[in-house]
Amino acid sequence: MQGRLSAWLVKHGLVHRSLGFDYQGIETLQIKPEDWHSVAVILYIYGYNYLRSQCAYDVAPGGLLASVYHLTRIEYGVDQPEEVCIKVFAPRSNPKIPSVFWVWKSANFQERESYDMLGILYDNHPRLKRILMPESWIGWPLRKDYIAPNFYEIQDAY
Amino acid sequence: MATTSINMASAKFSMLGWIGGKRELKKKRVISISAQQQAEVEESQSQQVKENENQAQVKQQQTPLRPVEPQTNVRSKNMSREYGGQWLSCATRHVRIYAAYIDPETWEFDQTQMDKLTLILDPTKEFVWTDESCNKVFAYFQELVDHYEGALLTEYTLRLIGSDLEHYIRKLLYDGEIKYNMDARVLNFSMGKPRIMFNNNELPTQDVAQ
Numbered sequence: 001m002q003g004r005l006s007a008w009l010v011k012h013g014l015v016h017r018s019l020g021f022d023y024q025g026i027e028t029l030q031i032k033p034e035d036w037h038s039v040a041v042i043l044y045i046y047g048y049n050y051l052r053s054q055c056a057y058d059v060a061p062g063g064l065l066a067s068v069y070h071l072t073r074i075e076y077g078v079d080q081p082e083e084v085c086i087k088v089f090a091p092r093s094n095p096k097i098p099s100v101f102w103v104w105k106s107a108n109f110q111e112r113e114s115y116d117m118l119g120i121l122y123d124n125h126p127r128l129k130r131i132l133m134p135e136s137w138i139g140w141p142l143r144k145d146y147i148a149p150n151f152y153e154i155q156d157a158y
Numbered sequence: 159m160a161t162t163s164i165n166m167a168s169a170k171f172s173m174l175g176w177i178g179g180k181r182e183l184k185k186k187r188v189i190s191i192s193a194q195q196q197a198e199v200e201e202s203q204s205q206q207v208k209e210n211e212n213q214a215q216v217k218q219q220q221t222p223l224r225p226v227e228p229q230t231n232v233r234s235k236n237m238s239r240e241y242g243g244q245w246l247s248c249a250t251r252h253v254r255i256y257a258a259y260i261d262p263e264t265w266e267f268d269q270t271q272m273d274k275l276t277l278i279l280d281p282t283k284e285f286v287w288t289d290e291s292c293n294k295v296f297a298y299f300q301e302l303v304d305h306y307e308g309a310l311l312t313e314y315t316l317r318l319i320g321s322d323l324e325h326y327i328r329k330l331l332y333d334g335e336i337k338y339n340m341d342a343r344v345l346n347f348s349m350g351k352p353r354i355m356f357n358n359n360e361l362p363t364q365d366v367a368q
Contacts, residue, residue: 136312151317152250152324 003027005084008046014039019087026070028085036088037098037124040069044103047073048084051104056114061144064089065118067097067111090120092143099125117142187279187287188262189296190226191303223293223300226274232261236269245269246313248320251348252285252327254278255320257311272311275303277323282344285327285336294335298326 002010005027006018015035019028031039048071056067066089073082090097099122100107111122112131119140122128130137139146237243245267246257259271260278277299279292302319309315328349330336338345338352 134313136310136314138314149318150321150325152253152321 003029003084005029005046005082009039012042014042022085026083026085028087030087030089033088033090033097036086037100039086040098040100040103043071043084043086047075047082049104050074051100051106051110052083054100054107054110054114056118056120056142058118058142058144059089062092065092065095065120065143066090067114067120069100069107095120096123097121098123099128101125116140119143187292188260188276189223189279189299190259190262190274190276191296191300192224192226192274223296225296226259229259229261229268232259232264232266232268234267234269237267241269246272246311246316248313248316250320250324251282252280253320253323254281255316255323257316275299275316280327282342283339284342284344284348285331286339287336291330291336294330295323295327299323 002018003021006016006029009016009029015032016039017030019030022028050072052070052072054067054069056065059066066087069086069088071084071086075081088097095118097120099111101111101122102124108126109131111120111125112128114120115122115125115128116130116132117140129135133141139149141148237245248255254277256267256276256278257269257272257274258276259268259274260266260276261268277296279295280287299319302322306315306319327336331338331349338347
């Protein structure tokens with residue numbers, strides 16, 4: 001089962017893996033972290049000019065960390081714009097993924113949040129620092145192996 | 159009950175660090191302690207960390223306090239915008255910890271002395287404190303500060319210390335060593351509802367122990 005974009009990428013010799021389609025029928029692709037920057041540029045040139053959302057999650061305890069990008073091709077006079085979902089998996093020991101800030105500027109805060117919550121290091125991000133947690137916070141709160149510190153005001157906030 | 163045992167040889171400072179007479183007037187419980195192990199505050203240029211064996215010998219049930227001597231002519235320093243306009247603190251309801259020397263009478267906030275931590279205990283007066291229970295909290299505070307020696311002086315570390323202190327205060331409350339102050343301005347029993355007939359003063363002590 002190969003989607004349209006997957007076929008296009010194969011035609012241009014770009015390494016990827018097809019992960020099927022989600023419940024809305026949107027094609028899902030996996031890209032290696034080392035390829036991701038060049039593929040992102042190519043996808044932008046292809047026409048995906050809108051990063052609809054970027055998020056990240058922890059796949060499994062001790063497993064990979066995933067960074068997910070939902071791309072849309074915005075054009076005039078189009079009812080059903082082309083969409084694609086890209087997943088980039090990074091190992092937990094060295095979670096480095098190239099930033100797409102220089103391709104889609106809206107990735108700025110989203111990637112900062114992913115860094116804050118899961119500790120994914122986005123290369124070439126202009127200002128990669130914590131955005132939700134205090135800057136002196138230790139640990140990555142949304143990782144599955146995170147143990148929340150026994151802070152008083154978290155459980156007894158009066 | 160073990161009271162605070164201060165070995166004057168190891169801790170060269172008197173217990174005047176938390177205020178004796180003025181405390182009753184102000185109803186504030188403040189202590190400033192030095193964060194370094196046996197740091198000599200007066201000779202801060204020659205702060206050499208002595209070996210800990212000296213302290214381990216004299217260490218009894220409670221960590222001896224090393225309160226900072228009360229200073230005179232304290233002025234608020236490093237509080238303006240060019241210093242960031244902020245301070246390192248951990249502020250929960252019963253525990254306020256600041257990485258600065260705070261004058262207990264004038265509340266001048268000297269942020270140049272970041273080697274000291276100041277604890278303001280229960281500023282909203284939710285509990286009834288005695289000197290003994292105050293000293294227990296202060297001793298636990300000193301113990302925690304010694305425990306976290308070497309950690310980064312960040313808000314996270316102060317939160318760890320402050321949270322442990324809050325848990326300790328809750329333990330004191332559950333053990334019946336402190337009580338809710340029924341004249342407090344806000345009476346919402348933030349550490350749990352008071353339990354009737356628990357460690358009540360009318361009961362004989364044998365019943366409480368059993």
